[in-house]
Amino acid sequence: MRSLIKKLSVSLAASLVILTNVQAADDQLKVGFISAFTGVFSSFGQQQKEGAVLALEEANYTVAGKKVDVVYEDDQLDNEQAVTKAKKLVVQDKIDILTGLVSGDEGLSVGDYMKDKNIPVIPMYSASEDMTMRAFYPMIVRATWTGAQSMDVFGYWLAKVKGWKKIYAIGQDYSYPYNQGGGFKRGFFRGGGTEVTTVWHPVGTTSDFSSIIASIPTDQSYNAVLYNGSGGDAVNFVKQYVELGMLKKIPLIGQSNTFEKPDVESMPEDVVGSLSPHHTADDLATPAWTKFKNAYQKRWGHDPSAASEFAYSSMRLILRAIEARKGDVSDKAALVTAMTHVDMSDDPRGPVSLDPQFHSAIENVYIREVAKDDKGQLYNKGLWTVKNVGQFGPYDPQLYLKQPSDSGSYPPDQRSALPPDMLQAGSEYQYVPFGQ
């Protein structure tokens, strides 16, 4: 009877499964929500959850007479855990829709697993463009962003309008900054910039950036230093950039998340004036944003961020699509079609529509600068708006898709090494003063 214990465990485990494996009732919908609630990116995971919960509470967790049951799973930003949790949600919880997803690699990993599951996947903050491009399949609907989308607008503007030629970029070594850096380079080179020197550093393990900062050549006429990273690394980097007196020598600009709330509140005031692009701006004055911001503050006691807005917006999209299907989620393809037709013109961050082919968002990009409000808090103040930017930006989709995926070594650092046809665009961005 050596195996008695094993046997006991088996039967115990089996009975536990039976206990926990509650089948979804007919008047119930199950939404799986995978994100990083612990670990390095737990801040983003938490913001996502807050945004999603707000949308759910506004709907009273009910849509078309059905109860919405959300199952939250923490993947600790471990891609393998993410896949394991996705498997659990699909096989055990029998979810109707999968959402959440905070980082680029996490999204791609879960996306790879979900490929043949016939369940809609609605990534919220995960921004690797390939999910809605080279690795796209029809069950993916991403009503939020790609890494390159806002950065192409930003890079082009810096080169074309500000006349900058050379940028020194320091970034976190993984897929989301690759994509942000890629968008930046394409836009910057197309606008006339000549060089973006790129340096990568490991995520989360670098604490003292002062040596990387000391290595920035101050005598080679770089127009700015781009910090292509976010979270704790960004706070460290910016702090040390200021302390080492570099800000007086070369201006600092950021990628979309570098100066996002709440991280910017931990940065020194000297960064006021630093530029970055995103699809939200903290001082948007539209009724939709004001309403969202007030509701969010009331519910959670602090300001919303892009991560929380994207989650709010994605959850509303899910709810509205189910509403449009009158609560019928059995036909997944029809549900996805309903999602792509949902009216998102009242979205807090500005009107959003979906590209029917790749199910990606077409929306505003804001160029923002860090500013200080009357309470002394730092925030992102809108400067310019570019309307209706899609994931391919101004490029021809066919041409864009022929390029390799963004990586640590692509696109090249020199304008001259980029394929010449990528320097041509089908359309041009219109930079409108913010608020008009």
Added chain:
Amino acid sequence: MSRTGANRRRLVFGTGVIVLAVLLPLYAGEYTVTTFTRIIYFGFLALSVGMLVGQAGMVSLTQTAFFGLSGYVIGLLGTERGMPFPLRDLIAIGAVLITALVFGLIAMRTHQIVFLMITLAFGQICWAFAQQNTSLLHGWAGIRGIRPPTILGVNFGRTSNFYWAALFIIAIGIYTLRRLIHSPFGLALNGIRENPRRMSALGYPVYWIRVASFLVAALYAGVGGILAAYSTGIVTPTTMQLSRTIWVLLTVILGGASYFWGPIVGTIIAVWLDVLISQGTARYNTVIGFIFLMTVLFLPGGVLSIAEFFRDRANNPLLDRIFRLKSGEKNK
């Protein structure tokens, strides 16, 4: 209670467990099957750690590196370069054995806490390399899209087929390990654990026996890594990170490091705790930490020592028979 009766009873129970395990996909849900597959690949890893801790008295924090290494080889050769089964799997095993040999030759010169530290260091080097090498291993993202092979028309991508394959492999693994532990090699290993100097004086090649045991342990970790890569479809640096290493060690302790079945029982409990707690509370790590704290403080012999406790207390021949689970000497 006659001896034959007990034997018959043991046979009945053993057969019952095997039948239950084999038929699992027929009566349990797909998620249960997936979870037991997870138990199997982590079970290999736990057997690897448990064998070193329990039989050889060596606390190694490097086994997850072998677990990750074999997964990476499968991903690199199979998924990215299209090398077929079983060539890639054999190369993965070969890579694990060669790495373990090189490392074992260095590490086996040390003992106890220094051994623990050097294995920790080696594990961390592997993890840091995987994390930071983007050209070959894709850094943080790892390699995704790994799929189990189809052999002779049987698609092992199906959950149940893969489970059966994994169950078959771990059955062989457990049987072999049991034979090995009761072989002269295993007894020599126990002797070295208790008193290396005496074994050396008796003419045993202590150093080489330890190196060999390290190779065996690495092999188990490597096989577990291959199964894990196929099952999850992805291999990332987190496979090798310190928290995973610690989790496995705690698992072995939870089951009972000095019992043959300790690592397996520990894995079954820990994986199910993982499943149950992670959906019940957001403060998952606090609960797990607390459980381990209590285990170390109040149940240092692991869950299986509860059985021993009853046996000693009651001195009941029936319980004596049922709970004779120990294989090695108790590791005091």
Added chain:
Amino acid sequence: MYTKFLILILNGLTQAAIFFVLGSGLTLAFGLMRVMNLSHGAFYLLGGYIGYSVVHATHNWPLALVAGSLSIALLGFLFERTMLVRVRGGDLPETLLTIALSMIIADVSLAIWGGHPLTLNLPAYLNPPIRILGITYPGFRFILMGLSVLIAFSLWLILYRTKLGASVRAGVDDRETASALGVNVDKIYSFVFALSALLVGVAGVLGGSYLQLSPGSDTTILTYSLVIIILGGMGSLLGTVVSSLILGQLLSFGLAYAPQYSYFLIFVPMGVVLAIRPQGLFGRQV
């Protein structure tokens, strides 16, 4: 070129300063008690967070330093008295207890302070830009180096110039004999473990001021601490000084010339030393 080198060396020294504060307590506790305290990183994080809350509430940085370090010292003391003492003598159970504790601390910290990065705001008088040899360097980093030297000196004083220190050293050399000679080993253990916790609490407040605190800092810091004391030789204060200096410069220059591999680089000297001299640079044969 010259100024860059100067800054890199200063950066390396800053790193070395914080490394020494991290490593010294850990190595002492190990040398005496043979306890591998794997909750060292979690202690660092918690000390920093407590310091953050104090600065946030009182805007008094020195008070935060005191509060952060003392509360961790108290925590360490209680942990040693109530739990470690129960499994004394077993390498493995002791190590496992500290792991379990670190899991709980990290998770509870996440629940209290949240996931986003926090930094302790330094008052301007503690961080003046200092112009030296043609470069501008943050003043707090010099304070950090000074504090580290001061701590090293105090530790040396305690260990070599007090009766308590003599008992500690006797315990490090030979536990059984020291005990037989009437040294109250239990008391010494509690003292050293609390001291070790105090030092890492200091490191947490210092680190949280010139860097940032967020979930994950604990494992990074733990890894650094282990590398420092393994390289230097476990139990050796001098070894910790030397390995902190080596690793500080390696990290600083590594970040400047091979940023992608900077983290990997710090493991290389440790691997080499372990292969040749398993007890570390200044460690005794174990």
